[in-house]
Amino acid sequence: MHTTYQQRRGQIETYFDRTAAQAWERLTSNAPVGRIRRTVRAGRDQMRATLLSWLPADLNGMRILDAGCGTGAFAVEAARRGARVVAIDLSPTLVAIAQERMPRDLGTGSIQFLSGDMLNPGLGSFDHVVGMDSLIHYNAADAVRIIRSLAERTEHSICFTFAPKTPLLAVMHSVGKLFPKADRAPSIEPVGEQRLIRYLRSEPLLRGWSPKRMERISSGFYTSQALELVRR
Numbered sequence: 001m002h003t004t005y006q007q008r009r010g011q012i013e014t015y016f017d018r019t020a021a022q023a024w025e026r027l028t029s030n031a032p033v034g035r036i037r038r039t040v041r042a043g044r045d046q047m048r049a050t051l052l053s054w055l056p057a058d059l060n061g062m063r064i065l066d067a068g069c070g071t072g073a074f075a076v077e078a079a080r081r082g083a084r085v086v087a088i089d090l091s092p093t094l095v096a097i098a099q100e101r102m103p104r105d106l107g108t109g110s111i112q113f114l115s116g117d118m119l120n121p122g123l124g125s126f127d128h129v130v131g132m133d134s135l136i137h138y139n140a141a142d143a144v145r146i147i148r149s150l151a152e153r154t155e156h157s158i159c160f161t162f163a164p165k166t167p168l169l170a171v172m173h174s175v176g177k178l179f180p181k182a183d184r185a186p187s188i189e190p191v192g193e194q195r196l197i198r199y200l201r202s203e204p205l206l207r208g209w210s211p212k213r214m215e216r217i218s219s220g221f222y223t224s225q226a227l228e229l230v231r232r
Helices: 003-019 021-027 035-053 073-080 092-101 140-151 167-176 193-202
Strands: 063-067 084-089 110-115 126-131 154-162 209-219 222-231
Touching (some): 003 092, 003 140, 035 073, 035 154, 073 084, 084 092
Parallel strands (some): 063 084, 084 110
Antiparallel strands (some): 154 222
16 A cells, blocks of 8 residues: 555554543543533434445444444444444444444444454455445545455445545635644544546546436534445
């Protein structure tokens, strides 16, 4: 994978595994949070519901990759539909939280939580891949490389989110640069949707894939755009 991917992956791992792990644990729980974080929590809940709605209602026997699983909320819902979920995240701390929160009864479904790289070929092949807010810190070129790599091992669909170019995100990106380096989150990389579509369509190894559905979720300080790619 490209050098910039490797560098950014290291920054993301450090941030979510050390700097922001406690805040992320609270955000993804039912604990009280401030007004701004409530909007982020609501936006993430809505995005998760959107991505789940794009998958078959019956996932029995299907293998799903939750790429960038965080504390495991998406993986649990997919498993409850019968999926065999491989849920992986760069942060061992977040994966440990996900394991602690996993319900005992998932019906016919199952979850294997792992810490590591979502592009590891040793994970095997999948029916569907979902990456909720796991590509938003990568530039458009690296995001397409990631999707290309995942597509090689995916049978039906890849659903992922990206940060759309909006005035609010541009301001947040600029303000984030003012914080001391130790306090900065890895910057979000806003991407124009048409530019991303052009990148995807120009990638030779994605010629067998087509964009199907797209939806933007905006909730206060949370803005993210979902895109579904399906194999033709």
